Amino acid sequence: MTETILIIDDEPSVSDALKLVLEANGYDVTVADNGRDGLAESRKQRFAFVIVDLFLTDAYGLDLLKDIHQEQPQLPILLITGHGSPEVFASARNLGAVGALSKPFQPAEILAIITQNVAQPGP
Helix, strand or coil: CCCEEEEECCCHHHHHHHHHHHHHCCCEEEEECCHHHHHHHHHHCCCCEEEEECECCCCEHHHHHHHHHHHCCCCCEEEEECCCCHHHHHHHHHCCCCEEEECCCCHHHHHHHHHHHCCCCCC
16 A cells, blocks of 8 residues: 655645655655645545645644644654754654754655655555
8 A cells, every 4th residue: 555645835846846756755645735725634534644844824834733743643744844943843843743854855854754654655
């Protein structure tokens, strides 16, 4: 069974690039370009992993992370941001994130975190 990853990011350049990398590595990908749609997607489909941007047009990523984690505590969530700080990263971990990355990041960094938290995709 192929694992599906949810990307919640309002920057098409980021979500499109992540989608390409993840699909090339065998994952199915769903993209939500705002927090409202991301939360709705997380409720209607089973995901193996979620990537959430810190600043969205309609939501604060830490609040979204908290909401998703409260509803699905076993679901690994990664926070990504162009405005990272040690405090934000610590808050993300305290709210249940498996990690946090500052933009720009390398595809290998994301893949390593996903691999640590998700079963490898199948054919």
